[in-house]
Amino acid sequence: MKNFIHPDFLLEGKTAQKIYHEYAENQPVIDFHCHLSPKLIAENHNFDNLGEVWLAGDHYKWRAMRTNGVNEAYCTGSPPFYEKFLKWAETVPNTVGNPLYHWTHLELARHFNIFELLNPKTADSIYHKASEMLKEEAFSTQNLLKRMKVEMVGTTDDPVDNLEYHIKLKDFEVQVRPTWRPDNLIKTDDPETFNNYIEKLEEVSGKSISTFSDLLTVLDERHAFFHEAGCRASDHGLDRMYYSEDAGTNPEEAFKKIRGGSKLNETETEAYRFRMMQELCKLNHKRGWVQQFHLGAMRNNNTRLFKKLGPDTGFDSIANPQDSYKISRFLDSLDVHNQLAKTILYNLNPADNEMFVTMIGNFQDGTVPGKMQYGAAWWFLDQKTGMEKHLADLSALGLLSRFVGMVTDSRSFLSYPRHEYFRRIACNFIGNEVDKGVIPNDPEILKNLVEGISYKNAKSYFGFQNSR
Structure with missing residues (x-):
């Protein structure tokens, strides 16, 4: 009896089988977003x-x-x-x-x-x-990466991190690059927790942070430190995009209020978060980074078990559809000053697929192929049905050929077959379209398409062909 996992697993037709085995199967892996431990890699655990x-x-x-x-x-x-x-x-x-x-x-x-x-x-x-x-x-952790033909790993790292393990890995043949994840800077609901975090920034920077301007100076220095350590991307795990008509030009009062231990009201919170995210994105543009936004998770729904177990323990779900107006205005607030970096938007609610794909089209500017990206089917959507819908919607409303492809988004060193899983599903989707006559059975078109979304697009988009 044939094994469940066999050479043509998930590949329904001859065309899908051909393009997978010829163009996708042996491509290296660029995993530009994951949650692997750089410590375990450095220690070759x-x-x-x-x-x-x-x-x-x-x-x-x-x-x-x-x-x-x-x-x-x-x-x-x-x-x-x-x-x-x-x-x-x-x-x-x-x-x-x-x-x-x-x-x-x-x-x-x-x-x-x-x-x-x-x-x-x-x-x-x-x-x-x-x-x-x-x-x-x-x-060992290093050999697991090499055996899976991983060329690059993008970990997830807080601005207060000293990146000691990334620095130790600078000569490792697999590029292990930090990714700037400054989410704690907008978590203002609890002033005590927020201020404890600002104190950590003070400690790592050796500078006092008493004003919003002080904070921006320290963040610029930390951003530069990450850049020197090989970082070329930020990641932002947000419930949604923030935008406020009342943001003004001076968030100093809101920062002063929360540093004094008082909670911000709803209007102040939206304005502060909008301005903070603007400033972070300006840093990304300044240093030529890619910025990623993971939007739409409703986190920590089970209060009893959250108190017992903490975050990231399996009590999250898909949130309501996103506010398209705020996404548009936030991106435009950067683009109007020509400060919108290469951007990947990840969507968690499939009801928003078409909105996201058309939204990124508003801010393509011809400077970079696929400058604005509809990120890979994420979390609850990184399964066969979710990926197929993602591919179909991106094909219909954008350019599938410019898609930068899959990420593991995983904490497990055994997760790299997820790239294979994506490639098989993508080749099956494309192969079926060819068999139906929707896509021409042209070797050059198919080779460029499949190799691009499997590997080459990400390599070019992030500039990983260059040295650190």
């Missing part, structure tokens, strides 16, 4: 077992396990990883139809050459075989 590398911190799996009736202890608690893994193995057969089923078996196949289906009967043998392999030098 070996994981003790399959449970550790798969289940520690993976809120996708925790969410599925809870849905399957697994006690929370086996998700975020203290039982041994072997016991947690057995609970995951009980869950896997029930994830059929969910991308977790595909990802699980792709990772077993690509990393461990295991093609058995994971279930309670096979769990023990799979666990011990994979765990023994993980102890080998070939499965």
